Amino acid sequence: MLGPISVDVIKSHYKSAALKLHPDKHVHSDEATQRRSMERFRRLQVAYEVLKDVEKRRAYDQGRLVH
Secondary structure, eight states: OOOOOOHHHHHHHHHHHHHHHOGGGGTTSOHHHHHHHHHHHHHHHHHHHHHTSHHHHHHHHTTSOOO
């Protein structure tokens, strides 16, 4: 089992994924692709909000916080 992941690692991976999924990157794509990227970006933001906060992450791990 892996140990806890640092907030810096989480932030780094979030930034990388956010750059790829940001809706502005898909302005010239078809409508379905735009909707998919917006939904994936929204889900990424929610996950990041939980993972960057130690208390929220602990609550999620314990099943007390569900999104």
